[in-house]
Amino acid sequence: EDQVTQSPEALRLQEGESSSLNCSYTVSGLRGLFWYRQDPGKGPEFLFTLYSAGEEKEKERLKATLTKKESFLHITAPKPEDSATYLCAVQPAGRRALTFGSGTRLQVQP
Amino acid sequence: GAVVSQHPSWVICKSGTSVKIECRSLDFQATTMFWYRQFPKQSLMLMATSNEGSKATYEQGVEKDKFLINHASLTLSTLTVTSAHPEDSSFYICSARDWGEGSYEQYFGPGTRLTVT
Numbered sequence: 150e151d152q153v154t155q156s157p158e159a160l161r162l163q164e165g166e167s168s169s170l171n172c173s174y175t176v177s178g179l180r181g182l183f184w185y186r187q188d189p190g191k192g193p194e195f196l197f198t199l200y201s202a203g204e205e206k207e208k209e210r211l212k213a214t215l216t217k218k219e220s221f222l223h224i225t226a227p228k229p230e231d232s233a234t235y236l237c238a239v240q241p242a243g244r245r246a247l248t249f250g251s252g253t254r255l256q257v258q259p
Numbered sequence: 260g261a262v263v264s265q266h267p268s269w270v271i272c273k274s275g276t277s278v279k280i281e282c283r284s285l286d287f288q289a290t291t292m293f294w295y296r297q298f299p300k301q302s303l304m305l306m307a308t309s310n311e312g313s314k315a316t317y318e319q320g321v322e323k324d325k326f327l328i329n330h331a332s333l334t335l336s337t338l339t340v341t342s343a344h345p346e347d348s349s350f351y352i353c354s355a356r357d358w359g360e361g362s363y364e365q366y367f368g369p370g371t372r373l374t375v376t
Contacts, residue, residue: 183364183365185367190350190370190372191369191370192263192265192352192354192367192368192369192370193303193352193354193367194367195364195365195366195367198364236302236303245291245293245308245356246293246305246308247293247305247354247365248305249302249303249304250302251301251302252302
């Protein structure tokens with residue numbers, strides 16, 4: 150069974166304090182791994198797609214990396230506006246829908 | 260990125276009534292759309308896959324007669340919650356994949372908050 154586990158469940162950082170969020174996955178053939186940001190009461194906002202181990206993508210203060218078993222979302226010098234829930238999802242081969250992890254709630258304090 | 264809209268953004272209805280939620284892809288065509296529900300502080304749970312011109316595919320445990328899905332065109336899918344009960348109160352989110360970009364990205368709508376009284 151496909152499984153996505155995110156850690157930590159919640160993370161509180163001071164502004165400027167860099168950190169990483171983890172997404173471990175077990176899937177029968179990975180077509181893609183996705184990172185989304187979700188603000189309270191809103192739909193997920195697309196951040197990155199990673200397709201193969203070793204791939205990295207960056208956007209502003211965020212950098213996503215992928216290995217054969219996990220993905221990391223690195224946040225460099227975060228700002229309070231980075232506070233949100235970050236969701237990781239996988240698309241298994243042969244399936245069109247995504248399987249989501251439970252998310253990491255990030256709070257960045259000024 | 261591609262834009263997906265949902266209507267309404269929130270709705271309150273009485274127990275026993277039906278509610279229709281619309282999901283539209285605004286700047287691309289989507290042969291496949293997905294419907295999720297999300298409970299407070301929980302992640303997204305896939306309910307069904309909506310296929311343009313054919314029947315939806317429901318996940319195990321989701322009642323197809325209660326959650327009616329219609330994908331009438333390449334830009335519109337609707338979810339109708341029939342005979343709603345308080346336990347159906349949730350945040351419903353749709354997503355669509357933009358095949359035109361040649362990638363697997365799925366874009367999500369802003370969600371619909373359903374409250375059944």
